[in-house]
Amino acid sequence: MNANLQPASDINVPSFAARFKEGFRKKWYKFSRNKLSVAGLVIVLAIVMAAVLAPYITPYPEHAGKFVDYGNASLAPSATHPFGTDIFGRDILSRIIFAFRGALLMAVLVLAIAVPVGVFLGLLAGYYKGSLLDTIIMRVTDIFLSVPPLLLALAIAAVLEPNLTNAMIAITIMWWPWYTRLVYGMATSLRNEYFVTAAELIGASKFHILFREILPNCLSPIFTKMALDVGWVILIGAALSFVGLGEQPPTPALGQMVSDGTRYMPDLWWMTVFPSLAIAVMILGFNLLGDGVRDMLAKGEHDHE
Template sequence: MRRTKIGKWWYKFSRNPLSVVGLIIVVGVVFCAVFAPWVSPYPEHAGPYVNYREANQPPSLAHPFGTDIFGRDVLSRVFFAFRSSLLMGIVVLSIVVPVGVTLGLLAGYFKESWVDILIMRITDVFLSVPPLILALAITSVLKPNLTNAMIAVSVMWWPWYTRLVYGMATSLRNEYFVQSAELIGASKFHILFREILPNCVSTILTKMTLDMGWVILIGAALSFVGLGEQPPKPALGTMVADGAKYLPEYWWISVFPGLAIMLIVLGFNLLGDGIGDLFSLEEA
């Protein structure tokens, strides 16, 4: 029975070739990140490694993405940089989704009460500030590292889930199944998390997949200006910033990490579109 259902899901998902491409990209990136020490041609180059004799070499069979100014293999560093990028997305979403969803459910169910007013006015304040500017402001007063970059992005990201779930909970609170649960004396916790939340899951999952790419992009922007993962640990944004100083002569130092960022964002966006189409077909 379960195999049949999974087969139906895959059939609906695979009807969009771009979604399959997105899935392949995401799986490939995750594979390279998890097995970076084994798939990287020079894993030792991901740390404090210097070899000036091989510095600034263009792409070749020995170094498919070339080498940087310290003689480190760019491809190997890109594979290891995937780790911090994916960690950024996973940790941030693990924090903001529960917080944003819970606040959105409370504000939507208790609409026009002090709970609604308090939560949504605070949400509006955060939404009024451009996300990247808010993240830069927070990280600029903290020690620049990956952990503080995650905190900064988390602080700026939760209001989007609050606003999304608030709209859905507001409409669902008047549905018959919610009113029936209230009539039989179900607790508020049961109504919020057993009646309303399951009807929001498909939209939340779709947004999470799409946001994964955008969170990684914001993280790359923070590392580009020196507020993310610190050298010698590899970070895609830092690699782009370091290589930009030597354009156009040593173009490969920044171009390939930039293409890696584009590939990650593209993969998660295509995958998110496919998941959204899958749930829409399921509901239809």
């Protein structure tokens, strides 16, 4: 026996934790190269923490509900009320921080429902390309995609009772087709790859082929689109709230706050400007973060390092 051969137990095989740590280090390196993406991550984390800790960090948490103080109504920004007060005397800064909760909840729940539905339908249509199932799924998808997203969401929300839940339903109904179309294109190209053919030859189930062979190869574009879509969902939700089809008063909603403030422009400009800036900062933060996620998941020159 060759004396240079070592037992298999002596071979240094990296543990799962070590491989995960090394993979995370590479991904973080690619993400951190874009300083704007890091800034987006900081903005998003700050907004999430503010929303979670809203009852403890806002100067006037009671102003997020049924509260009236006409003695302090329509006050301009000051040290006591940095963003001023509205016509009911409620602190605008406190209401903006509480409004982050509804905006984030909407984005999370809409994507949590729309993404699995869209991905599943895209996988089915792509794998069974040319079948009746493919035709039905993709023609329905094309019908939804042919209507402007905001118009479709407004039409759906208008026939439902105006509240946060129905606004989320309206946005979800118009959001899943984008993921169906995205995954359909990738599944169509992957269905003829050798690893799919090999799985079919050994008798693997359709469930295994769809979710263990094809889906893992679609995850990077899906995650990238999800990160970029958060800002768009927040914007659509604010638009529904602006026209009164979202969360209802006295619960604070950014779009509703902007709408209320427009009636008193330019005298009470702070009622519109600060909620508008809050929406812009949220969308900016998630878009910058989405750009970083896209760069992090993209295969590039540093993947071999």
